[in-house]
Amino acid sequence: MGVRNARPPQPTLEMVAAEAGVSRATVSRVVNGSPKVRPEVVVSVTAAIERLNYVPNRAARSLASRQTQSVALVVPEDMTKFFGDPYFAAVVQGITQRLDESDYTLNLLVASTDPRHKTMRYLRAGNVDGALVISHHTGDSFVADLESTMPVVFGGRPTNDSGANNYFVDVDNIAGSMSGVQHLVDIGRRRIGTITGPVDMPAGIDRLTGFRRVLENAGLATDAVEHADFTAAGAAAATRRLLERCPDIDALFVASDLMATGALGVLAEQGRAVPRDIAVVAYDDSPAAISGSIGMTTVSQPSKEMGFAMADLLLRLLADDETVPHRNIMPTSLVLRESA
Amino acid sequence: MGVRNARPPQPTLEMVAAEAGVSRATVSRVVNGSPKVRPEVVVSVTAAIERLNYVPNRAARSLASRQTQSVALVVPEDMTKFFGDPYFAAVVQGITQRLDESDYTLNLLVASTDPRHKTMRYLRAGNVDGALVISHHTGDSFVADLESTMPVVFGGRPTNDSGANNYFVDVDNIAGSMSGVQHLVDIGRRRIGTITGPVDMPAGIDRLTGFRRVLENAGLATDAVEHADFTAAGAAAATRRLLERCPDIDALFVASDLMATGALGVLAEQGRAVPRDIAVVAYDDSPAAISGSIGMTTVSQPSKEMGFAMADLLLRLLADDETVPHRNIMPTSLVLRESA
DNA sequence: ATGTGGTGTGAGAGCGCTCTCATTTAGGGT
DNA sequence: ACCCTAAATGAGAGCGCTCTCACACCACAT
Numbered sequence: 001m002g003v004r005n006a007r008p009p010q011p012t013l014e015m016v017a018a019e020a021g022v023s024r025a026t027v028s029r030v031v032n033g034s035p036k037v038r039p040e041v042v043v044s045v046t047a048a049i050e051r052l053n054y055v056p057n058r059a060a061r062s063l064a065s066r067q068t069q070s071v072a073l074v075v076p077e078d079m080t081k082f083f084g085d086p087y088f089a090a091v092v093q094g095i096t097q098r099l100d101e102s103d104y105t106l107n108l109l110v111a112s113t114d115p116r117h118k119t120m121r122y123l124r125a126g127n128v129d130g131a132l133v134i135s136h137h138t139g140d141s142f143v144a145d146l147e148s149t150m151p152v153v154f155g156g157r158p159t160n161d162s163g164a165n166n167y168f169v170d171v172d173n174i175a176g177s178m179s180g181v182q183h184l185v186d187i188g189r190r191r192i193g194t195i196t197g198p199v200d201m202p203a204g205i206d207r208l209t210g211f212r213r214v215l216e217n218a219g220l221a222t223d224a225v226e227h228a229d230f231t232a233a234g235a236a237a238a239t240r241r242l243l244e245r246c247p248d249i250d251a252l253f254v255a256s257d258l259m260a261t262g263a264l265g266v267l268a269e270q271g272r273a274v275p276r277d278i279a280v281v282a283y284d285d286s287p288a289a290i291s292g293s294i295g296m297t298t299v300s301q302p303s304k305e306m307g308f309a310m311a312d313l314l315l316r317l318l319a320d321d322e323t324v325p326h327r328n329i330m331p332t333s334l335v336l337r338e339s340a
Numbered sequence: 341m342g343v344r345n346a347r348p349p350q351p352t353l354e355m356v357a358a359e360a361g362v363s364r365a366t367v368s369r370v371v372n373g374s375p376k377v378r379p380e381v382v383v384s385v386t387a388a389i390e391r392l393n394y395v396p397n398r399a400a401r402s403l404a405s406r407q408t409q410s411v412a413l414v415v416p417e418d419m420t421k422f423f424g425d426p427y428f429a430a431v432v433q434g435i436t437q438r439l440d441e442s443d444y445t446l447n448l449l450v451a452s453t454d455p456r457h458k459t460m461r462y463l464r465a466g467n468v469d470g471a472l473v474i475s476h477h478t479g480d481s482f483v484a485d486l487e488s489t490m491p492v493v494f495g496g497r498p499t500n501d502s503g504a505n506n507y508f509v510d511v512d513n514i515a516g517s518m519s520g521v522q523h524l525v526d527i528g529r530r531r532i533g534t535i536t537g538p539v540d541m542p543a544g545i546d547r548l549t550g551f552r553r554v555l556e557n558a559g560l561a562t563d564a565v566e567h568a569d570f571t572a573a574g575a576a577a578a579t580r581r582l583l584e585r586c587p588d589i590d591a592l593f594v595a596s597d598l599m600a601t602g603a604l605g606v607l608a609e610q611g612r613a614v615p616r617d618i619a620v621v622a623y624d625d626s627p628a629a630i631s632g633s634i635g636m637t638t639v640s641q642p643s644k645e646m647g648f649a650m651a652d653l654l655l656r657l658l659a660d661d662e663t664v665p666h667r668n669i670m671p672t673s674l675v676l677r678e679s680a
Numbered sequence: 681a682t683g684t685g686g687t688g689t690g691a692g693a694g695c696g697c698t699c700t701c702a703t704t705t706a707g708g709g710t
Numbered sequence: 711a712c713c714c715t716a717a718a719t720g721a722g723a724g725c726g727c728t729c730t731c732a733c734a735c736c737a738c739a740t
Contacts, residue, residue: 023719025719025721026718029719036717036719037719038719060725063726063727064724064725126726
């Protein structure tokens with residue numbers, strides 16, 4: 001184990017109490033902002049804390065209070081995917097924004113392939129009071145275990161939302177994708193293809209459903225579908241397959257901005273002009289939508305606000321707020337740029 | 341505070357001990373893999389643990405052992421910057437790779453503007469056994485406090501590396517940038533400009549120093565310098581300034597791949613062909629170097645390996661390994677692609 | 681029989697905090 | 711003067727674990 005390179009020991013509550021000439025309990029009250037301490041005592045205790053540069057020990061505190069004041073963000077994806085997609089950046093930003101207003105801290109658990117087990121142990125070991133889960137797949141069974149242990153809020157409708165007792169924040173992905181695809185129909189496109197997200201994720205499934213629904217309503221073919229994995233490279237490959245199979249498409253609905261960057265690359269490479277030859281509508285309205293040489297028309301979802309809402313929901317759950325709604329469905333809107 | 345939505349209480353060591361008919365101490369030994377327990381006892385205790393689905397409580401453990409088995413990665417940048425730059429993704433990946441082999445967990449602290457204080461409190465509250473710091477700036481005084489509290493390993497030479505008792509992993513940024521700039525000289529460019537990183541960061545300063553050194557050796561002008569902030573947008577603006585001030589440049593050394601994407605955008609926009617009109621050499625060899633339409637010639641640094649090395653160094657420090665070297669300088673190499 | 685030296689196990693004292701009570705103190709009311 | 715109440719404080723029992731000892735036990739040698 002090792003003796004740890006010698007460090008000056010941190011001051012304890014006990015020491016502060018001695019310094020201030022009061023009991024441990026009183027110092028604890030001051031630290032926790034209890035109203036029932038005489039003002040002058042508060043002052044002297046605060047001074048003692050200052051003098052000793054005291055910081056309460058988290059382990060002791062959480063052992064005694066059975067709370068950790070921290071929450072986890074569980075992301076069942078590998079690092080590359082997590083860092084590669086600006087969508088995650090936005091969500092995390094929203095989450096931290098809300099958390100910064102509280103005194104909870106965030107624990108990022110990007111649980112790729114193997115350490116799924118390790119992550120669960122970490123969570124169950126009482127390291128956090130609650131969890132936020134984003135980008136979960138059908139196969140992610142660990143979620144059920146998690147929910148029996150602590151409050152959980154999902155980003156995106158959970159795959160097993162049968163009981164309706166899950167808490168989650170989402171957009172109406174079907175309506176969102178419908179607005180995007182409808183736009184393609186409205187501008188006169190008739191042979192519309194799509195690059196989908198993973199079909200083991202609600203966001204992937206629902207956006208595909210929206211696509212189909214619009215085309216069926218319009219009496220158009222719905223066979224130009226290729227699946228991808230929410231990565232640029234995966235979308236590029238899918239786009240190649242699609243162009244090979246359906247060379248006649250005049251429009252493309254891509255289930256995320258990041259994937260659209262991949263698709264646009266292939267389109268350029270094959271000499272298909274956007275939007276003239278092929279109009280493209282993407283999804284997310286993340287920075288990826290405007291980083292390229294051509295601005296993307298995309299279904300905008302308030303990713304950052306969703307992160308904020310998730311954290312807010314969880315915090316209220318942790319505060320035993322009885323009034324919290326189980327689901328928070330946020331609005332999407334179509335943002336028109338150059339690609340369609 | 342709230343009573344926490346009722347959850348089945350987690351089993352404790354005590355309960356496992358009762359279940360297995362041994363003492364707490366023995367269960368503790370089994371859990372911690374002590375060799376001095378009779379094999380048959382190990383079996384029965386393990387069975388009891390399994391039966392109760394026991395997971396040790398981290399708070400209690402760390403209170404008693406004075407260790408947390410987790411380390412922090414402190415990044416004094418805002419979220420957007422952190423998520424925007426693939427360099428960070430690579431480093432984090434390397435860190436987690438090393439940590440996954442151990443039983444330490446990572447705590448990501450992306451400490452933007454305000455919560456610097458909050459971060460320090462978190463760290464000093466004994467939440468982690470040690471810290472990794474990347475992307476630190478001259479003004480980041482909190483680092484000194486940190487070092488007096490726990491072992492710290494830096495990614496990149498610390499700004500105050502006076503005492504030489506800091507631990508860090510880095511590349512020779514001066515030599516690295518020299519190799520890149522020298523290449524520009526070697527291919528016959530004579531009016532070479534640079535977009536630098538922030539000059540309050542060693543990586544920014546050193547890469548600029550390398551730039552200057554090569555040009556001075558070659559008897560070329562070193563005035564075509566514009567400062568940026570390691571973001572694509574910042575670099576784009578700097579490139580515009582530079583082209584305005586020195587329209588005659590025939591080569592550009594950009595201090596990071598991400599910044600180079602911004603520079604290339606401006607170059608394209610202004611109709612300067614790369615590499616014909618302006619040859620570009622970047623730095624990092626991150627995915628950003630190959631994601632664009634033109635492959636970047638770039639100074640490759642082993643970002644992921646550096647993350648791995650940082651974590652490795654810290655873990656050895658935590659294990660009281662006396663033999664750890666204070667600094668680990670890793671090699672760079674020039675990767676030739678199309679941009680120069 | 682007695683001693684000697686392991687080796688596995690249990691008892692028990694904390695780790696630094698919170699929180700329930702009991703106790704003290706001050707302030708009315710009669 | 712008295713009692714009664716309310717407010718401020720302290721004493722002390724844990725929270726679930728680790729870790730130091732002391733002890734019991736079993737060879738094996740004397």
